[in-house]
Amino acid sequence: MRRNPERCPTHPGELLREDVIPATGKTKSEIARLLGISRQHLHDLVAERKPVSPEVAVRLAKLFGNAPLVWIRMQGAHDAWHASRDVDVSAIPTINAPTSSVIT
Template sequence: MLTATLRSNRCPSHPGALLDDIIPATGKTKAQIAELLGISRQHFYDIIGERKPVSPAVAARLGKAFGDGAAVWLRMQAAYDAWHVEREVDVSNIPTIRAA
């Protein structure tokens, strides 16, 4: 029988944290990258500041710009979101359904 185990107590990094780490190596400013991505500077700053998630559309743009594909950015965002929701949503009254 498989059982789910509680993930690490360490929160996965928000994709914005990675962006903040890799931007200096590009030689471009945050504003320049936002323009290249076709998103507003404020939206980009909100992602870097971990105030907004990376949407699928932004993930596609980031994946193209950095050459790693949208899935990398989406997986990072999903891991971050899942870690938080597993701690914030009360599911104690929902039974686990098992195959008969």
């Protein structure tokens, strides 16, 4: 099943708020303490006011037993979706470079 490109990818804070933290049975204060971040920082993440930084991604991955890239990719997808709608690129041309030198 393909993702609808018009739907904004989930912010990692929403996943933490709605699924991950409740599944632990721990309070947000306990989770913040275990992560080594302030309660305010965690609150800003779950309220989707702050992005998950690489440093926090490493902490989340350790605490929840997954990889930092899970959190970084989720944040990147969310940020890129918003940027593709907010940034005016109409004056920037597209250059067709040889495929062997294109960064993918």
